[in-house]
Amino acid sequence: MTILARLERWKEQSKISPEQHALLAGLSRGEPFSLFLELNILLYAGVLAFVAGLGWTVSTWSQQLGDVLILTILSILLASCFWYCFSRAPAWSPAETPVPAPIFDYVVYLGSLVWSLELGYLEKRFHVLSGQLDFYLLATAALFFFFAYRFDNRFVLSLGLSALAGWFGIAISRWSPHQDAAYRQYALLYCLLVGIGGTLLQRRGLKPHFFATYLNIVANVLFWTLLSGVFNREGYGVWLLALLIACGASLAWGLVRRQFAFVAYAAVYGYVGVSWRVLFEVKDDTAIFGYFVITGVAMLVSLVLIGRRFARSA
Amino acid sequence: MRIYSASTEETLRARKLLADWASEGFLTKEQYQLLRQETVSELRTTNIYLRVVLFFFTLIIVGAATALFFVVFLSHPSERTIGVVLLFFGAVCYAAAEAAVSQARLYRYGIEEALAVCSVAFLCAGIQFALFSGGLFSAKPDAAQSLVPATGAVFSLWIWRRFGLSYAFLASMIFVVFLPGYWTSSHSAQHVIVALLFAAGLASASAVRSRHRFDYLDESYSLVEALLWLGMYLAMNLQLSSLHLLEQQWWGIARTASEFPRPFYWTTWVLIWCLPPIILAHGIRQRDRFVIAAGAVAGILTLACNKPYLGWQRHTWDPMLLGILLTSVAVFIRRWLARAAGGIRHGFTAQRLSGKDKQWMNVGSTALGLLSPDSITPSPQASNSDFRFGGGRSGGGGASSNF
Numbered sequence: 001m002t003i004l005a006r007l008e009r010w011k012e013q014s015k016i017s018p019e020q021h022a023l024l025a026g027l028s029r030g031e032p033f034s035l036f037l038e039l040n041i042l043l044y045a046g047v048l049a050f051v052a053g054l055g056w057t058v059s060t061w062s063q064q065l066g067d068v069l070i071l072t073i074l075s076i077l078l079a080s081c082f083w084y085c086f087s088r089a090p091a092w093s094p095a096e097t098p099v100p101a102p103i104f105d106y107v108v109y110l111g112s113l114v115w116s117l118e119l120g121y122l123e124k125r126f127h128v129l130s131g132q133l134d135f136y137l138l139a140t141a142a143l144f145f146f147f148a149y150r151f152d153n154r155f156v157l158s159l160g161l162s163a164l165a166g167w168f169g170i171a172i173s174r175w176s177p178h179q180d181a182a183y184r185q186y187a188l189l190y191c192l193l194v195g196i197g198g199t200l201l202q203r204r205g206l207k208p209h210f211f212a213t214y215l216n217i218v219a220n221v222l223f224w225t226l227l228s229g230v231f232n233r234e235g236y237g238v239w240l241l242a243l244l245i246a247c248g249a250s251l252a253w254g255l256v257r258r259q260f261a262f263v264a265y266a267a268v269y270g271y272v273g274v275s276w277r278v279l280f281e282v283k284d285d286t287a288i289f290g291y292f293v294i295t296g297v298a299m300l301v302s303l304v305l306i307g308r309r310f311a312r313s314a
Numbered sequence: 315m316r317i318y319s320a321s322t323e324e325t326l327r328a329r330k331l332l333a334d335w336a337s338e339g340f341l342t343k344e345q346y347q348l349l350r351q352e353t354v355s356e357l358r359t360t361n362i363y364l365r366v367v368l369f370f371f372t373l374i375i376v377g378a379a380t381a382l383f384f385v386v387f388l389s390h391p392s393e394r395t396i397g398v399v400l401l402f403f404g405a406v407c408y409a410a411a412e413a414a415v416s417q418a419r420l421y422r423y424g425i426e427e428a429l430a431v432c433s434v435a436f437l438c439a440g441i442q443f444a445l446f447s448g449g450l451f452s453a454k455p456d457a458a459q460s461l462v463p464a465t466g467a468v469f470s471l472w473i474w475r476r477f478g479l480s481y482a483f484l485a486s487m488i489f490v491v492f493l494p495g496y497w498t499s500s501h502s503a504q505h506v507i508v509a510l511l512f513a514a515g516l517a518s519a520s521a522v523r524s525r526h527r528f529d530y531l532d533e534s535y536s537l538v539e540a541l542l543w544l545g546m547y548l549a550m551n552l553q554l555s556s557l558h559l560l561e562q563q564w565w566g567i568a569r570t571a572s573e574f575p576r577p578f579y580w581t582t583w584v585l586i587w588c589l590p591p592i593i594l595a596h597g598i599r600q601r602d603r604f605v606i607a608a609g610a611v612a613g614i615l616t617l618a619c620n621k622p623y624l625g626w627q628r629h630t631w632d633p634m635l636l637g638i639l640l641t642s643v644a645v646f647i648r649r650w651l652a653r654a655a656g657g658i659r660h661g662f663t664a665q666r667l668s669g670k671d672k673q674w675m676n677v678g679s680t681a682l683g684l685l686s687p688d689s690i691t692p693s694p695q696a697s698n699s700d701f702r703f704g705g706g707r708s709g710g711g712g713a714s715s716n717f
Contacts, residue, residue, distance in 0.1 A: 001321065002529050004327050005350075015348060016341070024335060027667060029528055030601040032658045035647065035668040037674060038606065042644035045614075045684065050637025057630040102648050102664070105679075106641075147378045154679035213680045260363040267367050292378030300371045302426070307360045307368075307423075 003028045043106045051113040058121060067125055074118040080110030089151055098154045098211045109155040112144055116159075135166040149207055155182040157210055161217050165190055187225040191218045212259075219262065222246060230273040243273045255306070263306060271299060317476050318417050322355050323530040326421065329353040337669035341574040357421035368424030376407060376432045381411045397444025404436030412475070429472045434485065438466040460496035463489040480537050487545050516542040540604035540714070544595045547612040550585045553619040583623050586616045601661065614640070 004025055011021040027031065058070055078252075084107050088100045099105055104232050119136060124291030129136050144160030147153060159241035168190040169183060198214025201207065226246055228237025275295065282288055331355060334705035360368070365676050373545060380403050387393065411429035416551035420426045473479060490511050494504035519542060524536035548554055574582075590613035597605030616638060621628050651657060651664045666672060 001324055003324070003573070005329055006328055013499060016345060020345075022341060024331075027335070027340075028331065031661050032663040033601045033603075033661055034663055034665060034671070035651070036664060036666040037671045038603075038610070039644045039648050039664055040638050040675060042610070044678075046642075046644060047639030049633045049640060053631055053633030053635070053637060056633065060630045103641075103645060152396045153354055154676065155682070158682075159681050184492065212676075214504065216680065229685070260361045264363040264367045270372065271371075286382065289382035289385060292374055293382060295376035296371050296378060300368065303364060303368055304425075305369070306377045307364050308358075310361075 001310075002164065010088075025199070040087075044102060046108075047106050047110045047113070051110065054114070055117055058117065058162040062121075062125075069122065071118065074114060074121065078114045078118060081107050081114060085111060085151060092150060094204075094206045096207070099152075104151070105155060106151050108147055108151045108153045109159075110160055112147060115143065116140060130291070134167060137163055141167055150208070151205060154213060155211055158217075161213070164194065165221070184225050184229055187221055191225070193208050194218050216261065218248060219265050223250075223265060227269060227273050230276060236295060237276065240273065240277055243270065258310065259309070267299060267303060269312060271295070315475055316422065317412065318357065318478065318497065322357055322421075323478075325353050326359065327530045328354065334669050338667065352489060355421075357419050357424060359421050360423055365424040365427075366421060369428045370424075371542060372425045372428035376403075376428065387578075393443045393447050397440045397442070400436045400440035400443060402440075404433045408433035415477070418525065424511045426477065427479055430477055430479065430482070431485075432470050434466060434473060434482070437469055438462050441465055457496055461491055463492040463496070467493070474538075478534060479536060481536050484541055487515075491549075502574050505552065505582070509546050512542050512545040512549060513537055516546065529679045535561060536602050536604045540597075540608040541603070543589075543596075543605060544608045544612060547586065547589045547593070547608075547615070548711050549614065550589065551619055552579065553622045554615060565707065586612075586619065586623070591618055599661075627689050 007016070007021055007025050007028070007060050010016045011018060016024070023076040028163035054074075058065075058074075060068060085104070088104060090097055090100055119140065123133070123136055141160050144163055148157035148160055167194070168186040194214055195218045198211055198218070202211040202214075221241075223246065226239055230243055232235050232239065245265040251266040252264045254260060254264075254266065279288055279291060282291075315661060332349055334347060335344070341349070343522065347621075360426055363629075381401075384398070385390065388399065389455060391399070407429045411426045414420045414423075414426035414429060445700065447459065466595040467486045467489035470482045470489060477693065486614055490622075493511070494507040497507070498504060504637075519535055519538050520680050523532070523539065526532050526535060590609055592609075593605060594609030594614055594684045597607075597609050614636070617639070621632070651659050651662055653659075657663050657665050
């Protein structure tokens with residue numbers, strides 16, 4: 001029975017009203033057809049392409065164009081974005097707020113990216129901060145957090161978390177598992193700070209819908225950090241223990257809160273870390289493949305049982 | 315032919331739609347609970363995260379079990395023996411995938427999907443080893459060796475039909491791309507053959523799809539049509555569909571008209587301008603989300619490839635112009651739709667009607683926010699090599715610029 005036939009039957013049984021039937025049958029047939037997602041993707045791609053081109057142009061033609069012209073253009077762009085955002089933004093609310101205009105989020109994002117570009121240019125050309133990149137990153141992160149909370153913008157929140165990671169010396173999208181011990185400590189500190197910060201903000205009811213973003217980024221940075229410690233040739237015991245504790249916590253969180261991503265993190269990161277340590281000294285092919293068969297089956301059975309438990313309680 | 319009955323798949327679709335409508339407030343909570351009881355399915359499903367993880371672990375088990383078999387039972391097997399064993403494992407995987415569905419009633423559960431994928435991989439590798447002595451690439455085109463991609467294409471198509479896995483159809487298309495290389499050494503002929511095969515597939519899919527408007531198969535056929543349109547476009551776009559694509563990207567070598575017969579080259583240039591509006595118009599007429607997306611992607615690719623096609627130099631501000639164009643189009647369409655009564659014009663609206671859209675936006679904004687434009691910004695052009703402006707690292711939200 002197709003969905004249209006079901007809707008017809010539910011209407012006849014008075015389980016849905018005729019108005020609901022008309023609306024839902026229309027939606028099933030694509031009437032009206034929503035272009036919401038497509039238009040948002042187009043806006044995002046447009047902003048990204050624009051800023052990429054802007055960066056490319058500035059980097060290639062800076063000497064011909066001159067500092068004054070470049071900084072004037074970037075400043076006008078920046079001022080326009082911020083004028084638009086502050087003039088159109090609704091009164092601040094700690095809860096999730098609807099955007100005042102469909103392009104609003106993208107103007108905030110554009111402004112934030114142009115800010116990065118201009119500040120970077122200033123620093124390079126005039127050494128405003130005398131090469132102290134740390135302060136610049138921290139200030140940028142603070143500004144992005146302010147924008148994210150003022151304008152309720154997840155794009156800029158991610159940028160802020162990314163800039164803060166930069167201040168800690170971590171490049172999120174270029175993380176190498178072979179970082180040295182210092183990087184790991186900074187990464188752990190980052191996780192601690194962002195995790196506690198995110199939790200406090202959520203507890204205080206300040207944009208609680210941002211909490212998922214904090215948690216996912218913290219979880220991934222934390223697991224990468226712990227894994228990089230497990231991959232060490234020496235002194236890996238503490239990291240392995242920490243990985244197992246983190247996996248247990250992630251699994252418990254995922255099961256209790258029904259956030260399956262954390263179950264997946266625990267399974268994959270935990271399996272990679274433990275397998276690495278178990279197989280590190282093993283040279284026998286039979287033992288290696290046998291290990292993968294046995295542990296793979298064990299993981300599969302465990303995950304299927306977890307999946308069934310979720311299905312039953314759903 | 316399909317392993318799942320139509321009624322169970324329709325029930326699952328109805329269940330998903332009910333959840334979506336309830337999240338958007340089109341149904342009351344009581345209505346949702348009541349109607350949900352009528353959409354109970356015997357199939358076992360799971361969420362996307364567990365599905366991916368189960369897929370991953372099934373791949374590990376199958377791969378390790380196969381390797382273990384070779385290590386334990388075959389010390390120095392001949393290539394023919396390896397091929398026969400792989401074919402045997404392919405058959406076992408396929409039988410296991412069938413059993414996982416028919417006995418355990420798994421539906422998009424990761425396990426049966428990984429088994430089906432492994433069966434295709436083992437079948438192709440098995441044929442290669444058993445019949446062609448392992449070597450995948452030979453100096454001269456050997457039509458007989460096309461048996462491997464042909465089998466891969468047909469079997470992937472079967473997996474798509476049987477299990478409804480859309481990525482199996484994509485795999486089938488990828489196998490098809492390799493077919494003409496075994497038949498002819500002419501690059502032009504290869505492009506034409508691939509495009510014709512995709513066009514034939516598109517005609518078949520369109521004919522079959524007309525019987526499935528508004529039922530559970532409609533979305534699957536929609537995706538197939540979109541993939542075939544995009545495949546045809548890519549086969550015709552000589553700046554993109556070359557195997558030397560990476561080389562071009564890295565070394566800035568654009569394909570020139572001299573590599574192909576001039577009439578063919580310029581015909582493809584005309585085609586890459588004609589295809590996007592055709593695809594878009596078709597998608598809009600059919601109200602087909604995937605086909606509209608394919609048309610939009612093809613259009614953007616045409617704009618990006620036009621200069622290399624014509625042999626013109628790219629300018630650093632080209633991405634800015636593209637960005638302005640994309641943003642303007644999005645804003646114009648949104649305003650144009652919003653000005654109509656009820657925000658609906660010709661059956662289209664810019665309003666959000668599905669909770670899934672919001673979910674996608676939330677996930678996308680978190681993940682894409684981490685992506686800074688420097689990752690897609692090319693290096694400064696060679697003319698100004700004395701001054702470098704490397705763009706920010708993503709660790710600084712694009713802010714940790716390295717000039």
